Every structure is written in structure tokens, then in C-alpha cells.
Amino acid sequence: MTVKIGLLGFGTVASGVPFLLTENAEKIKQAAQDDIQVAKVLVKDDAEKERLLAAGHKYHYVTSIDDILSDNEIVIVVELMGRIEPAKTFITRALQAKKHVVTANKDLLAIHGRELGAIAKENGVALYYEAAVAGGIPILRTLANSFASDKITRVLGVLNGTSNFMMTKMVDEGWTYEKALQTAQELGYAESDPTNDVEGIDAAYKAVILSQFAFGMTIDFDQVSHKGISSITPEDVTVAQELGYVIKLVGDIQETASGISAEVSPTFLPKNHPLASVNGVMNAVFVESIGIGQSMFYGPGAGQKPTAASVTADIIRIVRRLKDKTIGKDFNEFTRPLQLATAEDVKSDYYFSILTPDVQGKMLRLAEIFNEQAISFKQILQQPSDEKEARLVIVTHSMSKTQLENISKQLEAAHEFQVMNIFKVLGD
Amino acid sequence: MTVKIGLLGFGTVASGVPFLLTENAEKIKQAAQDDIQVAKVLVKDDAEKERLLAAGHKYHYVTSIDDILSDNEIVIVVELMGRIEPAKTFITRALQAKKHVVTANKDLLAIHGRELGAIAKENGVALYYEAAVAGGIPILRTLANSFASDKITRVLGVLNGTSNFMMTKMVDEGWTYEKALQTAQELGYAESDPTNDVEGIDAAYKAVILSQFAFGMTIDFDQVSHKGISSITPEDVTVAQELGYVIKLVGDIQETASGISAEVSPTFLPKNHPLASVNGVMNAVFVESIGIGQSMFYGPGAGQKPTAASVTADIIRIVRRLKDKTIGKDFNEFTRPLQLATAEDVKSDYYFSILTPDVQGKMLRLAEIFNEQAISFKQILQQPSDEKEARLVIVTHSMSKTQLENISKQLEAAHEFQVMNIFKVLGD
Incomplete structure (x- = not known):
């Protein structure tokens, strides 16, 4: 027939x-x-x-x-x-x-x-x-079939080829965001309006679909927070490398005690993390589960x-x-009622890049703000920015989204600090 | 029920x-x-x-x-x-x-x-x-289902966790083969008789099964040539790094014009190849196909x-x-009559490590031997071994198994050369 x-x-x-x-x-x-x-x-x-x-x-x-x-x-x-x-x-x-x-x-x-x-x-x-x-990458069918026996706890993905091409150039060649975008547009990887790719919207669409297959929950697109790569500076890229990380735009869906959370954001990946070697327009989905443990599925994201x-x-x-005669089976049969994680349950290390006048006592004041939220530092780096200002780079230990929000507000209120960037840092 | x-x-x-x-x-x-x-x-x-x-x-x-x-x-x-x-x-x-x-x-x-x-x-x-x-790694079901639409041309795999743990230590820490084996045995990764793991036998078993799913052909175990990691020296590891490669034990199944060939051998992988970052006891299967292009499936090989x-x-x-009521379908439905590749059709770059008395004219003689087989050099490195001997390292351009065999015989016959190791080199 x-x-x-x-x-x-x-x-x-x-x-x-x-x-x-x-x-x-x-x-x-x-x-x-x-x-x-x-x-x-x-x-x-x-x-x-x-x-x-x-x-x-x-x-x-x-x-x-x-x-x-x-x-x-x-x-x-x-x-x-x-x-x-x-x-x-x-x-x-x-x-x-x-x-x-x-x-x-x-x-x-x-x-x-x-x-x-x-x-x-x-x-x-x-x-x-x-x-x-x-x-x-045959990721959806694999999640539906081969992970039927397994409980997935987290899915991390490099899900957008255009932004990953740009980040690869920014990391490997030291290009600025602007130069990377221009080249991506010249090569036809980025559209004339690159918003969906560079602001993490395209990756957030994919995170919605992955949530259904990996966690059985249909999260709304609006419930996936997304932050793009346009604010990443060559200084961020350099300091990430010095500290042993590679910055990539990463989709992150995890299940906590209270429910799932999904976001797309620039993320510091330890250099030895399998996702850190996913370069150019390639994509990869990294899965953490109680059975298999860690696995990764790598391939072209488009084309x-x-x-x-x-x-x-x-x-x-x-x-x-x-x-x-078995047609009609749902593509994804795993369904549970949606439960969203509370802000207290979603935790990560974070990178802060802060500009401050180069005056005495600034580090003390900064340490006080973090201390009030019971956040400790993992790595600190101070770099002279120009004669009058210094750039302080801090990588924290784990904090919740609630703590992150409080710290952000405090830093904003303290007018001696100008927060340049805050990015998620994946632990080892 | x-x-x-x-x-x-x-x-x-x-x-x-x-x-x-x-x-x-x-x-x-x-x-x-x-x-x-x-x-x-x-x-x-x-x-x-x-x-x-x-x-x-x-x-x-x-x-x-x-x-x-x-x-x-x-x-x-x-x-x-x-x-x-x-x-x-x-x-x-x-x-x-x-x-x-x-x-x-x-x-x-x-x-x-x-x-x-x-x-x-x-x-x-x-x-x-x-x-x-x-x-x-859910590789068999993925090959059977998701690659049903695709024609696979080559499968490369890090298929044995024990030997990969050892190679990772030999590469990252400069350990000898003996030290790596002893540690693997102490950690319970290697058995007291480690033959199957270190000589590529276990990986060859897996290559037989992968051949069926990827190429539809049942190759006999005896038709998979296998060479282990025990002859790899710290000098091989160091020179590989200098030339931009990582050595790993790799299973390689490919389809040529005349048929398929399967072998397991220590292989120089370019540092930026996705398989080069597969470390410790982890496994990965790298697939080349006309549709997807390049994809890789990474995860724990045992446990x-x-x-x-x-x-x-x-x-x-x-x-x-x-x-x-659909039971009875074969796990792998893709079958074709077995056709083995001829030696002329199986081609690769190769690494030669050769000891020679440090006398005039040795390079000329060596160049003659390779030239007679119409093989050109890609990279050459000469290192003093001791006062009387020199170690010549050659990476060739592509040659067939036939050419490889001829060269090996010539080198053996020329008593001034002692071939220490010959390994496959994966092109970029």
C-alpha cells in the first residue's frame, strides 16, 4: 500500500x-x-x-x-x-x-x-x-520512550543555535555581542529582527514543550522566565573564563519539592560540564534523572x-x-497537574558584576548586604575599571530566587553600587 | 491488570x-x-x-x-x-x-x-x-526509531567505561597504563583479569550490536578487529596533546562503497571533537548520517x-x-545482507611512533618507504629519545588498510626502524 x-x-x-x-x-x-x-x-x-x-x-x-x-x-x-x-x-x-x-x-x-x-x-x-x-536531536521521542522508566529531576539545554553561535564567537574569539550578531545576520543564522533568538524567546518555547515530555506538566509560555544574551559584555566573558566557566544561553527546567520551574538565561557552565563543549549552531539537551543519572543528547538544532x-x-x-492499528496514542502520554515551584525552592549560585566608586569601605558595605540575606561568597575578584571606579565580581554560594530578589533590591537601593549583570552559575 | x-x-x-x-x-x-x-x-x-x-x-x-x-x-x-x-x-x-x-x-x-x-x-x-x-544511553531504540528516516554512514563510540576511565587518567594526569589499571582495579572498575575491557573485546561486542541497528548488518564478532590500550605510552599521550589530539579507545563502524567495516582501536581524536570530552567512566555514541549530520548520545555506560x-x-x-496487541515486532527491524568493506575502501589518517638510530639519512629512508606507497605526511615531529636513538612521530594523510599493511611490512623489514605504535587518527 x-x-x-x-x-x-x-x-x-x-x-x-x-x-x-x-x-x-x-x-x-x-x-x-x-x-x-x-x-x-x-x-x-x-x-x-x-x-x-x-x-x-x-x-x-x-x-x-x-x-x-x-x-x-x-x-x-x-x-x-x-x-x-x-x-x-x-x-x-x-x-x-x-x-x-x-x-x-x-x-x-x-x-x-x-x-x-x-x-x-x-x-x-x-x-x-x-x-x-x-x-x-531525537529528544522528545527519547524522553517519551526511553525515560518512561526514569524520574527526571532537571533538564538543561542549549536550545537555540543562533544565540549559541554568537556566544561561541564571544567566548572563543572575544567578539562583542554586536559583532557576533552582525556576523550571525550576515551568515543567515539570525533574522533581521533577532529578538526571538537573542532574547531567549525561541528557547523558552522549546522549554515549554520539554516540560511536558520530561515532567508531564504543561507550563504556560508566560511562566517561563527568559533573559537574553544582549547584556553580556566581553568583561563578563573574560572573567567567566578566569573563574573556570563558559557562558552560554541555557534553558533550565527543574523539579523542586513544590513543583517545577523553567527559565532561559545566560548561565556560567563549569568548563568540564558536557554542555560547555556544545559550540556553534549545535544544540544539546542535558538530562539529570534518578535512574540514568546524567545523559546528554547532542546534534544540530535546525537546518x-x-x-x-x-x-x-x-x-x-x-x-x-x-x-x-495503534494510531491515536498521544505523542506524550506523561501528564500530571501543573505545580509551579515556589521562589524559595528554586536555588542556584549566582554571578554578580558590580561597578562601584573605588573608595574605602565599599567591600564591607557589599559584604553586609549579602550577609543580611545569609548568602556567602564562593569567589571574589576585584578589577580596576578606571581610576575612579572598580569592578567587583562575586560568585555566591547557593541562594533562592527570593534571596536573589532581595539582594537585587538592596543593591539597587545602595546608590554606590551599579549592578552591571547578574547571571546564574551552575555548580560542579 | x-x-x-x-x-x-x-x-x-x-x-x-x-x-x-x-x-x-x-x-x-x-x-x-x-x-x-x-x-x-x-x-x-x-x-x-x-x-x-x-x-x-x-x-x-x-x-x-x-x-x-x-x-x-x-x-x-x-x-x-x-x-x-x-x-x-x-x-x-x-x-x-x-x-x-x-x-x-x-x-x-x-x-x-x-x-x-x-x-x-x-x-x-x-x-x-x-x-x-x-x-x-538509550542508543539502540533511538537508532531503531528516530534514525528510521536517516541513512547512517558512520558510528564512532566510546563504549567501554573502564578503559575510558584509564585513558582519562593517562591523558589528564599523565599516568602510565600500569598505574591507571591498578587504580581502576582498586576502584572496582576493572576486574582482576581486565582483558575484555582493556583489549577492546567488550567494546567489540557492542560494535557487533551497533552494526545491526545502525547498518542493518550482522557482522560476526571475529570480523570486528580490536586493539587495546595496553601499548599506549605516556610519550604517545604527550605527543598527541602537542599535536592537538586526545587518545581514546574508540569503536568505529562505517559503511564504504563495498560494505561495512568495524573495529575497536586507540584513536587520536581532534580536541574539539565531541567524543574528545567524554571522560571517566562515561560512554558516548557519535553518529554521522546523511539527514541529521552529526549527533551524539552521552551517558553512563554501566552501573x-x-x-x-x-x-x-x-x-x-x-x-x-x-x-x-503489537507484541512480536523485532527490536531491530532493519536488516540487509552482510557486505564487508574491502581493505582498499577503509581509509584513515594514521599516527606512527618509530624509534631509529640517530644517524644521517634515516628520515630520507623513512620518506622513501611512505613515498613508495604514495602516502604523504601531515605532521612530523622528531624527538631525541636518548643519545643514540631518536623517536620519529608521523601523522599521515589518508591511507587505506592495504597501504597501512604494506607500510607496516616495509618498516618491519627495514631493520633500522623499530615501530613502537601505530594508531588511527580521526580527521577534523
Whole structure:
């Protein structure tokens, strides 16, 4: 039998799907046990259709979603348009038309995943999206299957290739944020508006999805705090190296006694931490669990073929489940009621970079502020900034988010201190 | 419903299984959809039974396999005794009694895996063994499922924790092989007879199993060449570092135009290669493929809880498949006829460490030997060894196994050269 699929959109990733279906036909046939054929491709207009045909992509193009939804031979709809609309409407209608859906749309899944999952369930069809988190890394299926026996306590991830490329250049080459961004834009890694990548929004979308698979809890996007890399200075990078750390933008989801917390923030990683060697546009997800202990899944976070490989693995899984008559199982079956961690329970070491007039007694005053919150120092470094000012760098021992907030307020109130940056520090 | 399992053996790993079943009951129930209960445990004799009961392990112990095989309530047999016999006989009889089997026994699977797989198939039961390769890393299921869409071209792995612990000490601390081995034995990482670990035999077993999942080909254990770490000297380690490499014992399976080749050997890894940072007893499997490109799966290679987590994931999968009525699917469905690569097709850069009398013309003669085989040098380093001898270190450009063999013979024939070591060098 041949299973027919409809592609929504034919951009870079989409064109990787037929490439893999052809290039790897023998193996895919063994896994899927049926042939898979791209029956129709939805494009924007006739101009796009003509352009694609001229480029040698010989498919049956349609310009209305109805041509795919009303085609009873099409069993699987693969959405690769991106963004929220019209993708959300098209996926909803496809699920309601009892078609299985594969998508790589992380923005959509992070914000409307629960709703779309419910629609899929109602209609007894599959909604798979392995490619939505860390494109080429098969992390979601691994969390759902191989970690079924294990209790995950923390997930740390380098989840955004663009910002990781920039951080790698800032660390290895000493580039400024501005130079790194400009180069990322020139190389096509960053968009002209880089906000989603550099401010941690894209990584926060992925943290929402990872929370569901790793902890069984659907956290709202708004409940994932995110802080980007734009405030990181070459001084921060240098002092991090001196103290034995590498700075990266890290997504961090952990379960505490009171519940889970998720955030994306620039993080000091000890140099020997496996995530510290994840460089350039590569991504990695580091998992801490009571069974396996520490494990890491590393690979490309984006790109045509890596993303297409994940999308195609989802398609194969659906085709096989149709054959086995087990379709309709949720992609992620692990669910618990959401419980958010209290601020007292979320703890970490922190790095403070503080400018202060180079006068007597400043260290005493600073020590008093930290002492009042019962926070002790792990590492202190004083550097002359210019003749009148000094830069104090402090790495603390563990403190809670509550203590962090109190300290921040105190430092703000004490007008002799100018807080340049506060970053999370991962312990050894 | 409750699915009953029988454990064969109750050593360290086996005791981790009930730990996880209890500790993680809620999540396991969601994944398996039935309860799982350890019904009987096979032990050697009454003395072991008494010892385990006294230690607080309250199970129904039996000393004859028949008590488990004839128990119609036991659906899954979990073999964690290790070694070939009696494990092979017990697993065979369990499969013939239509019981599903989970095992972590890599020696057995590497040597008799095909035979046992056929018996499982004949009897319509499952034989799962995720824990057999890189204990805590869910690599086999990932290769079978997530790489179904992808064509793998090469698998490189740090597959043996004991030898990797030793190599890490030899590289980071400058220890000799002897000191590293003694410490590994003191820490319980290495057995009193360390042959399997240090000579690459254990890693070769794992390479056999990885070949099946990654390339669909069952290579015989005898067809995997293996070379251990015992000949590596502190001089090799130092010069590797000077040239920008880290030496590790690496399993390497690749597909060439003529077929696949698999070997385990000390390998120079470029410092920035993801495998180069895999230290201590940790394992990692690095995969190159046409879709994803480069990916790596990192975690503990052994240990009670990591191995138990993989074993328990297999048990859960069987229980769920029973519920879904899809049991009997092969663990690995990807099969192709075995084709071995010709020696001409297996190519690599190589490192040569050669002692020679410190006389005029030696470099000329050496250059002639390599030139006759059309091999060019990438890096050359000459170090005085003592007053009369010099140590020449050469890193070549790519050469085939045929060329390597010819060069080795020539060097042996030329009595002025004493070849100390030849190791594979991974290109950037």
C-alpha cells in the first residue's frame, strides 16, 4: 500500500522530506512497511508553484487548503509553514478532517499545543512534532520512550543555535555581542529582527514543550522566565573564563519539592560540564534523572536535512502505527497537574558584576548586604575599571530566587553600587 | 491488570529494577498502562536466598529455572546473570515457553544474538536488550526509531567505561597504563583479569550490536578487529596533546562503497571533537548520517541504576505492546545482507611512533618507504629519545588498510626502524 501525504509549505525543510524518502527508500520501507508518497503540496499562489516547477520540484501543487483536506486519499498532513496563523487553523482543520498531522512548529505548539493535542485526541488522530525541539536531536521521542522508566529531576539545554553561535564567537574569539550578531545576520543564522533568538524567546518555547515530555506538566509560555544574551559584555566573558566557566544561553527546567520551574538565561557552565563543549549552531539537551543519572543528547538544532529527518521519522511512525492499528496514542502520554515551584525552592549560585566608586569601605558595605540575606561568597575578584571606579565580581554560594530578589533590591537601593549583570552559575 | 515478571539473577543491576518500579510507579503506570510486579527471582542456591532475605530483599526466590518457566502467570523473563551459559540456555527456554525476554547481556547477544532473535521470532515473543550497549544511553531504540528516516554512514563510540576511565587518567594526569589499571582495579572498575575491557573485546561486542541497528548488518564478532590500550605510552599521550589530539579507545563502524567495516582501536581524536570530552567512566555514541549530520548520545555506560533504567524501559515497552496487541515486532527491524568493506575502501589518517638510530639519512629512508606507497605526511615531529636513538612521530594523510599493511611490512623489514605504535587518527 502507499500512504499519501500532503505538505503545507515547500520551503527549505519541506524539500528535505522527499529527499530523505527517496535517498533512504529501502530502510524507510522496512520501518514503515508501506510506501510513502507526497501527493499534494500547498503553496501560496500560482507564482510560487511556477517557481518551484521551474526549479525542478515536480509535485501536484494546490493553493487552497481545501484541496488537501477534502482529498480522502491524503492520510497525513505535514505542516512546515511556521508561525501561528494560518498554521493553527490549517492544523486544526486537518485534525478535524481525521488526518494525522506532523509539524515542526514550536511557536505554535508552545502556545497552543494543549488545545491542538485535545483536538487530535477527540478525533483519534496523531499529532507528532519531534522536530519542534532541537530540530535534528531525537529528544522528545527519547524522553517519551526511553525515560518512561526514569524520574527526571532537571533538564538543561542549549536550545537555540543562533544565540549559541554568537556566544561561541564571544567566548572563543572575544567578539562583542554586536559583532557576533552582525556576523550571525550576515551568515543567515539570525533574522533581521533577532529578538526571538537573542532574547531567549525561541528557547523558552522549546522549554515549554520539554516540560511536558520530561515532567508531564504543561507550563504556560508566560511562566517561563527568559533573559537574553544582549547584556553580556566581553568583561563578563573574560572573567567567566578566569573563574573556570563558559557562558552560554541555557534553558533550565527543574523539579523542586513544590513543583517545577523553567527559565532561559545566560548561565556560567563549569568548563568540564558536557554542555560547555556544545559550540556553534549545535544544540544539546542535558538530562539529570534518578535512574540514568546524567545523559546528554547532542546534534544540530535546525537546518534542512536534520529537521526533515525528524519530520520524516514522525511520518514513518504514523504509517507504521496505521499498519499496526495503534494510531491515536498521544505523542506524550506523561501528564500530571501543573505545580509551579515556589521562589524559595528554586536555588542556584549566582554571578554578580558590580561597578562601584573605588573608595574605602565599599567591600564591607557589599559584604553586609549579602550577609543580611545569609548568602556567602564562593569567589571574589576585584578589577580596576578606571581610576575612579572598580569592578567587583562575586560568585555566591547557593541562594533562592527570593534571596536573589532581595539582594537585587538592596543593591539597587545602595546608590554606590551599579549592578552591571547578574547571571546564574551552575555548580560542579 | 498486573503483569508478572521473573528475574534471573539478583545482583547489583537486578536490584535496581524493583527500585525504579517503586520509585517511579506513577509515571511507569501511565506508560505501561498496567502494573508490573516481580513475581519470582531465580538465585543460585538457598544460601543466596537466605542472604538476600536477610538483606531485606523480600521476594519469592526459586533455585530452578523450571519454577519460572512453568509459571504461566510470568509473562516476562529478565535475564541479568551475564556471561554465555547458563544465560543462553535459560533465555532460549524462556523464549520457547513463549515468554518475552529482556536482557543486558552483550557478550551473549554479540555472539548468539542472531540465533536468539530467530527463536524469539519463531515463538512470536519479544527479545529486547537496550541495556546491552552503553548501559544508560538509550542508543539502540533511538537508532531503531528516530534514525528510521536517516541513512547512517558512520558510528564512532566510546563504549567501554573502564578503559575510558584509564585513558582519562593517562591523558589528564599523565599516568602510565600500569598505574591507571591498578587504580581502576582498586576502584572496582576493572576486574582482576581486565582483558575484555582493556583489549577492546567488550567494546567489540557492542560494535557487533551497533552494526545491526545502525547498518542493518550482522557482522560476526571475529570480523570486528580490536586493539587495546595496553601499548599506549605516556610519550604517545604527550605527543598527541602537542599535536592537538586526545587518545581514546574508540569503536568505529562505517559503511564504504563495498560494505561495512568495524573495529575497536586507540584513536587520536581532534580536541574539539565531541567524543574528545567524554571522560571517566562515561560512554558516548557519535553518529554521522546523511539527514541529521552529526549527533551524539552521552551517558553512563554501566552501573546499577543506569542499566536498570534501560532494562525497565524495555519491560515497560513489552507491557505496553501486550496491551496494544503489537507484541512480536523485532527490536531491530532493519536488516540487509552482510557486505564487508574491502581493505582498499577503509581509509584513515594514521599516527606512527618509530624509534631509529640517530644517524644521517634515516628520515630520507623513512620518506622513501611512505613515498613508495604514495602516502604523504601531515605532521612530523622528531624527538631525541636518548643519545643514540631518536623517536620519529608521523601523522599521515589518508591511507587505506592495504597501504597501512604494506607500510607496516616495509618498516618491519627495514631493520633500522623499530615501530613502537601505530594508531588511527580521526580527521577534523
